[in-house]
Amino acid sequence: MAIKYEPVIGLEVHAQLQTKSKMFCSCAVVDSVSETPNNAVCPVCSGMPGTLPVVNQLAVEYGIRVALALECQVNPVSIFARKNYFYPDIPKGYQISQYEQPLAENGKLNIKIAEGQKTIRVRRVHLEEDTGKLTHLNGSSLIDLNRAGVPLLEIVSEPDMSSVEEARAYAEALRDILRYLEVNSGDMEKGVIRFEANISVRPEGTDVLNTRVEIKNLNSFRALERATAFEIQRQEKVLEAGGQVDQETLGWDEDNEKTYSQRSKEDAHDYRYFPDPDLPPLVVDKAWLERVTATLPELPRAKNQRFMEEYELTAYDAGVLTAEKAVAEYFEAALKKLPENISPKSLANWMTGDLFSLMNQADTTVADLKLSPEALAKLIGLVAKGEINQSTGKTVLVEMFSSGKSAAEIVEEGGLKQVSDEGFIADLVKQILGENPDAVESFKAGKETIINWLFGQVMKKAAGKANPNVVRAELDRQLKEA
Ligand SMILES: [Zn+2]
Known part of the structure; x- marks a missing residue:
């Protein structure tokens, strides 16, 4: 043996x-x-x-x-x-x-x-x-x-x-x-x-x-x-x-x-x-x-533990956010500027997802970011308030990352404000349904997933700026009446 x-x-x-x-x-x-x-x-x-x-x-x-x-x-x-x-x-x-x-x-x-x-x-x-x-x-x-x-x-x-x-x-x-x-x-x-x-x-x-x-x-x-x-x-x-x-x-x-x-x-x-x-x-x-x-800072393990308890983050999020002191400091600085109704988890998602992937692509560190913690917090605030939708927010982040401009500036210049006006969205939906009678028929015949395709068509027509919740509700309503 x-x-x-x-x-x-x-x-x-x-x-x-x-x-x-x-x-x-x-x-x-x-x-x-x-x-x-x-x-x-x-x-x-x-x-x-x-x-x-x-x-x-x-x-x-x-x-x-x-x-x-x-x-x-x-x-x-x-x-x-x-x-x-x-x-x-x-x-x-x-x-x-x-x-x-x-x-x-x-x-x-x-x-x-x-x-x-x-x-x-x-x-x-x-x-x-x-x-x-x-x-x-x-x-x-x-x-x-x-x-x-x-x-x-x-x-x-x-x-x-x-x-x-x-x-x-x-x-x-x-x-x-x-x-x-x-x-x-x-x-x-x-x-x-x-x-x-x-x-x-x-x-x-x-x-x-x-x-x-x-x-x-x-x-x-x-x-x-x-x-x-x-x-x-x-x-x-x-x-x-x-x-x-x-x-x-x-x-x-x-x-x-x-x-x-x-x-x-x-x-x-x-x-x-x-x-x-x-x-x-x-x-x-x-x-x-x-x-x-007296000069000792909080050490990685203690910080990791605190992030999980105090901010209710997953072990993964806490791990990546505390692996480097500068990243942890950035997170906490942004958190201080975040509107109260937004959870730390949401900030963690923006950072570990979109921001980290931009940093990886550009091979840059948090110390070199053009985007301040306050600026990131403001962007997330705009999305939370519904002034821009989530997907526009991601596009704005890319622009902020490369130009250092504020979210408000980019939204203003690009006319990216989210449209929630129900009358406007109802007209758009009506137009799309009118242009696609086959899709409407297959919906009525029971193919409910076609609604996702129609949703995509409406959003495209609105150049991505329509409020997705309003669009979904309106699509539901008009299809049921069709
Ligand atoms: Zn010497």
Whole structure:
């Protein structure tokens, strides 16, 4: 009988902190794509002998924010250590990190999975500095030290995830939190968040911890998913064939969609960590902790829950409206301007349906919208009051989206006001019935669905502006009398 296996996955997430300056010097944190290489470098971050690092206070505060959001205990004292190794992208010959006493420990993050939710424990959150960037080109290697010394937060989970889906859900939930806290742009393409996955497999239902491998430098959710899935399968095959998984560090080959061995795994003692003699212990006292706690915004999960309860939205609507802070703020700003008789659900429909699809087509974000929350609320108000009908409203939205004009202006200029005048509509209906005697006959013969076609004809004649309720009532009345 074949043994069924289950994966055991832990994630290390490296997130750059979007401070103005680097972790231990005053060099600017610059855009990794657009900035000229080696333009933001000084003697400290290029590792000149005799220079002294100074801790960036804001980076520490950002780290504390994340730690608090993950319900970690923030250590009153944490220690910066030197992690010694040689690689061309670390000019000092060591990376300043935290080792034995990290900034914070023992937190958790709840993730949404198909069966409901699951709690993933967070082992530690610590501060460190990023490395430079190597580019290999035509047999040469180019070094850019702009990134060397950029504040980096490492968030390490316990191996609590047991599927690719859970790993992705955790990574996404963490990115959402980093963005909500405004400590990281979440811009994965620029490498501001990177994942490392620790993976082993074991017979299902057991609690053994088999040898694990570590996959480095996964720069997108897609890479995380694919590399993890690949590695789980590879290990299962090794075990099924009676072999053993070697402890090693793997890279991910995106083009060929497979992992490859980088080196046999080093142990912590290989780095010969020791406290950095140039940096005093980092003390986070109660007063500081309280100040930072006071700056914490409402987090995605809490907001999601509140949207469902307070606005009676579905889980789906609440989910898409709170996935990004800016979208949630837009929704609530529009809601404040909405006439009282209109439900939040109706606003949610306009946003998640028509507005989001326009934004997708134009590949734009809520921050770039020409259409203010107030303007959207006014449009919905016009439809609710019957000044324009629903389908005209959708056309007006498209125009507002592209021109930034107000709904009232567009309705006025286009003569789009809904016509509810019963006499006018009665004449239109009479005209259409007169032009289509066959349709009237088949209605009388029992083909009642023909009424939809006739409705379409009347609306067309009215250039879409007739009040559909009045048209339906009038059609009913005249057909019964015909
Ligand atoms: Zn510098």
